Amino acid sequence: MVLYPEKMSKVRIIGSNSKKHFIISSIHDAGFLQLEPVDPDIEKILDRGVSGDQYRKLSTLLQRFRSYEMVLPPIEVKSRMENVPLDILMEEAEKINISSDLESLKDSETDIQGELKEISMRLHVLDLIEGLNYDLSIYNNSFITSYVAIAKEEKILPEMIKQRIPEASIFPLPSGNYIVSIPENLESEFGKAATDQSFDLLHIPVMSGSPAEYRSMLMDKKNKAEEALRAVRNDLMDMSRTYYERVVQYREALEIEARKMEVSEKLPSTKNVFVMEGWVPARRVDKLKKVVESTSAGASLVSMVETSEEPPTLFNNPRRFRLFEFFVRFYSLPQSTEFDPTLIFGIIFPIFFGIMVGDWGYGLIILFGAMWLVKRIDHPRANSHIPKKLSAFALTVLGKNPLRVLGKTLIPGSILAIIVGLMFNNFFGFPVLPVTLFQTSTGFSGTHIGAFPPTPIVIFHVSLVIPKLLLLSGYIGLAMVTFGLVLGFINEARRGHRKGSVGKIGWILLAWGIAIVGLNLIHHDTSLNPAVSLSTPIAVGMIIAGLIVILITEKGRGAMEIPSIISHVLSYTRILGILLASVVLAQVVDLIFMKGVDKSPLLAVVGIIILILGQFFNLVIAVFEPGIQGARLLYVEFFSKFYNGNGKYFRPFRSVRKYTVENQDK
Known part of the structure; x- marks a missing residue:
């Protein structure tokens, strides 16, 4: 299921020592097994491997090539080295001996x-x-x-x-x-x-x-x-042109083989067989069996291991939503057995962001800025108009990948901001479109300022005064909190925690009971007489039932968190608050500008300066405030209802190849 990380299975591999290196190589090249210590009960009856002469020779050779790479000036590597057997690799690497020449030049x-x-x-x-x-x-x-x-x-x-x-x-x-x-x-x-x-x-x-x-x-x-130094460096560059490509290729190949051999040397074994254990995605178990059996020519056995250990976490999200995994990891990695909120975050966060910006002028600038940022990071220019100190500071604080993720995240949010802004005809606070889809009575969409622009035609007049907008944002909060509690109920039920799942029902009853009572207070319906109104007594009953369930299942901890359920629902009203703050500020700046234009040329110049500075300031707020508050609403008010986190990363036994080609016979 997409809402859960990959289901993991623990496997045990027993193989012949004569095929050990080939089995380990095939597992490494397949790249979907995370190695784990062997069960202590099994390990204590086996011997721990010791480093042999070949491993020591390989380590020495690897250190030599690492030193070559450190001394040689780097140049572009245009090819990759084919995979070769270990003995041939070491034999060919031994032929490259430039230590004395490099040492002399250095x-x-x-x-x-x-x-x-x-x-x-x-x-x-x-x-x-x-x-x-x-x-x-x-x-x-x-x-x-x-x-x-x-x-x-x-x-x-x-x-x-x-x-x-x-x-x-x-x-x-x-x-x-x-x-x-x-x-x-x-x-x-x-x-x-x-x-x-x-x-x-x-x-x-x-x-x-x-x-x-x-x-x-x-x-x-x-x-x-200086002339002598240039000559030495030219000699080093000549050596790089001759050897650098082969040096980095052999260094990478030797590193990979050393990693395989390190694992091989440390595996528990007897005279004839060895044992290894690890985690693998459940859908890959059959593939792993085929890889091991084909490599070992049948001299191996792959079996499932029953365990109560917490599996490592491997995300399982659609490709377009994977960039939002960054925000979930930033908060905490999900456990393998609980909901992965990445997909929910990827859908809800851009919606919140777009509503809070609510202006298609700001949305367009944020969209083009985000697209430019992603393009510039992926394809940096040699000469940039951005001050080097500013770009270096941004890269130091965030790094290239977080900046890229931030840019890609702002793209869907800015598109939704454009849509919301078009619906309410907001362009930097001006109603520039001749037609307004939704006219509100809040003064923040379609408001006529001065003589420009002409009053737009209104298709739908929606009387959305601020109290009703607050009520709407409250409904959003109630829906999000309830959704989080439902996910928490499912999580607890899947784990077999009956008390925990019943506790989530108690929280839902409490949240809805308080919400219904609050709505009745707003509508002046406070009667507890069932003959007059059923909603209030039912809501009071829900509150009492919810409190009893919470106190029984969660005791003192639950009692301390009861006030938080109200604050979490009401916290979503910040969506409206940030929207209004942005729109009102834009309209105040626009009003000063229009008044200045109407009065005199001097005041018009002042108005233009205020317009530029004010809109720039509001644009900065439109980027940061909706982003921070949108993430906070999900992290605090939503995640806390179902999400534990503290998962362990799935780290498969494999190597990233840059200069060598993987074994194709996998």
């Missing part, structure tokens, strides 16, 4: 980078002492050593240094810093003084000649070092 690169860093530091020192035309050798000899002292704050450094190091020779620099020369035996004391008095020190290295001559010599060395 050492050269490191040495040159160190030299450039040293040159950069010396140039920085020269910049600090710019303007002094002394021989640089005077700053360091066998008796003294020199530093540039840099104050962190407004401080009188000479006096501070003299107090601690009377022997110091201090020379002011045009930059406001100082050259301080001290006896070598006082370096440690000078360092402590710098720490205590909060000033920085930069050691002046041993140099000679005038600053201009020394700078010229450093620049020559820097140019030669």
Whole structure:
């Protein structure tokens, strides 16, 4: 069923040791078995495998190729390596031995980078002492050593240094810093003084000649070092063009084989057979049996395992609704035996979002913005008009995949916002269409502002004053809360929890009883006399029955949550509140704009500025507030009635291949 995750079955595989590697490879390539520890009662009568020579050799080879990949500059890989047997794979991988060449180039690169860093530091020192035309050798000899002292704050450094190091020779620099020369035996004391008095020190290295001559010599060395570095990196790129593709292919193939062998080495076994257990989707059990039996040539047995363990969760949703799985995972992963609310979320959330936006102008902008966002993430441009800091911040906070999901989620919601806006003729608060499908008396659809646009023709006049709209949103809340409780009843019944399922009936009775009493109060029908009205006494009876059932089945915890049932129903009135806030704000901005246009050119300019800024502000609200509140209504008021969550992810034994081809004989 779509409303439930995949049904899972636990299986046990017993196979011949002679076929172990082939069976494990076929299971890995099939990719639908999650490995689990073998039953302790079985494991204690078997031996635990130990790593053999082949596994150690494979691990060593894998580490070598990982190091190759780290050193070689990455280039585009245009092909995939075919699947080959393990012994041939290791034999071919052994032939690629470029360790010494890479090590030599990497050492050269490191040495040159160190030299450039040293040159950069010396140039920085020269910049600090710019303007002094002394021989640089005077700053360091066998008796003294020199530093540039840099104050962190407004401080009188000479006096501070003299107090601690009377022997110091201090020379002011045009930059406001100082050259301080001290006896070598006082370096440690000078360092402590710098720490205590909060000033920085930069050691002046041993140099000679005038600053201009020394700078010229450093620049020559820097140019030669940069040229040498380019040569080394060109050599590395040449090696990448020759080896990189094969390196990443062999690295991936070796990683996959190492993972298979790691599992193989750790499986409990006897001299002749091994045992493994795991979870598999129930619909895949027959396929698993065929894969194992064909690979082992009949030297295996696949059997079902009866267990009370909680199975892992694998979503089972239609393709178009899978993007909403992100929001369910964000809340909590469903358990394998309870309702998966993804489909419900994917239907209800866009409806709530569209109603709360309620303007086809905002809906169009959100729609085009969401489509642009998805396209830009899937096909990024080299040069973008968006500031890099802003895009980097967005990617850091959310990440590419959440941003993509957010964009795709806003598309159906914005389409519904367009539909609702067209029905009530709202375009940034203006009734621009010549025909209004539904005219309301709330002032937020079809309201005429100024002389533009012309008053539209109304097809249906629906007297939806705010109290009636509040009542309508209350009905939505009652329906959603009831739906959640019905799902909770089914969940509890499927698990055999009679008390829990009866408790859900108690909550339904309480919710409907309170709702009926509330409606009667609104209509001034409060009589408990059955001869006058049956609804009120029936509702009171439902409330009493519901309270009794809740207190019996859920005791103190249920009693504490009784007030929440009212707040959860009424919480759905926020749908109307957000809609009205958005529409009223748009109309206020529009009214200021139209009044300004009518008064004078100067006020018209002010009105245009207010129109642009106000509509932009309202658009931001229209994106975030309906999204946040729509998700909250589902997470808190709806999910809490049936959803436990805390499920475990289904993690099948398989590997994602990027550079190699899967075994086709599955």
